Amino acid sequence: MKHSNFVKDGEVTAFADTSLFSKDAILKCLYWFGDKFHTNVSLADNFFQITLKPLANANVKEDELDLYLQKLERDLIDFQLRDTIAKETQNVRDLLVAKAFSNGEFDEEPQGNISDPVGFNPNLNA
């Protein structure tokens, strides 16, 4: 089933495929629209259906809604990228912070052989 995004009756409606977008990415993206829009998300047929309805005092003009739809479409991709990075790097980030505040007890010997190119250590054979 094909879903097309549209602007109708003063509202923006967009669809996001659940196989491409995570719930976290959708919610984080919509958070930033909260200053101007009432946002709503529902799930049907493996698609998130997103609606943006301008807040009464937000001063959003009808002819600007197409631009907001474009912004939403772009932001959804950006927040999905952020979500992918955050989830893929969570373990390294945890390790990094743990090491940073560990006072050195988890430090490891640097990899590789230690060479002596300037002859600093006379006991080390070339």
Next chain:
Amino acid sequence: MIETRPDRTTRKFKEIDFYDKQETNQYFLLPFRFHRLNNQKEVLVNEVGDHLVVPDGTTHAIVTKTLSKENNPDIYGDLIANFFISEEVIPPLIDVFATRYRTKKSFLEGFTALHLFVVSLRCEHTCHYCQVSRVTTDKGKFDMSREHINKGIDFMLKSPNPHVTMEFQGGEALLAFENIVYAVERTKELALLHNKTVTYVICTNLAVVTEEILEYCKANDILISTSLDGPNYIHNENRRRPGKNSYELTIQGLELSRQIVGRDRVSALMTTTTLSLEHPVEIVEEYYKQGFRNIFLRPISPYGFAVRNERKNKYETDKFLTFYKKALDRILEYNFNGEYFSEDYATIILKKILTPFPVGYVDLSSPTGSITNAIVFNYDGVVYASGESRMLAEMKDYTFKLGHLDENSYEEIFYGEKAQQIVESGINESLVGCSDCAFQTYCGADPIHNHATQGDMLGYRPTSSFCHKNMEIIRYLIELMDSDKRIKEIFESWVKPRS
């Protein structure tokens, strides 16, 4: 005879293949965030604040793993070298990376450095933006008592930080100069016993300064921090006093202070008001004219009437940003003409962007600098989390009252439940909206501002004036550096230590 070393037959640097850890064109992401700088470019920032400005679409290519060493050698090399991606699951230099992370957070090691003593609430000015001062001669009621000064000093010397700053504020601090002398003399003795170095600062409008006061400041190495809001028509309008001569007195006091205490021991701060917003260039030029080679373009404080009107706050922030950019343009113009002239807010942010070190600036710290870096001992013995907290208290909001010098111990105030709640709300790594923000390492968290403007310490970023202002200033500074090499060089000169 000098013994010669035998010829070496081994190469100490291996062939490039030796260092190539990549298997099957695979690479792994390291934690980083990105922000669209403009329509053509995006900025990537890693966990320790290193940044790369790259063409639009680069993040997409990195994340979808369509970037390759063969096809994109320059950007690929930059990403590897700057810890954005790694050819191994755990980068070989993770300990170096961790040390850099620790360095960025090293401002936490010392704990509270800045101790503000409100020695008197009395003032001879009636500045329209000031909500705390009193025009009165009632010393008994509005000056800090000796007992509270003693207890404040004892608290300050209990700080784990070996270097503390004792800053005297008002009202007009010099109206209680005898209290300052008492406090400095007592601290000097006790600091030796506690092995602390203490920096003394007096914040003053200089209207009542005398040669004797300044001689004492010189003898005791006390810094003078004054207020200059711009040319006389701005300064006198903002800072009202009988005679309408605040500007003239400040300039006279400035000259005298520089003569006696020394030019490098006297600084000035400006407060931005609605009137100031119309005169960015004139304010910068006034600072230049008065011999300053830096200016701190401080944002309008939200503490006052209607602070919780989000739409008005956004409007004010937009106007401030326009003001800031115009003023920065004028400052850069001085620099293009070969003069050194820096802007302090930009310098704080640029230090975070361009150096491996943290900046102990209360408003741009995470965890928040309130309590962990600065504390206020009010004239009546009440302890507040920051100067802004006491402004809120004047508006009958005591959320950030941490305790009282007479009633609470150091531990209860600095490590108590309320302190923990405030600091916990001021960690931008875990705040909604901030946790994914590319500028997280350059910015901070300000639970007091959030509470004052949005009624909630955690805050709501889409309508936050703090977020709106900082995000745009940081974006703008990076865009300026990227667009003009001369500006990058100027900014680099601002963050270098100056002797």
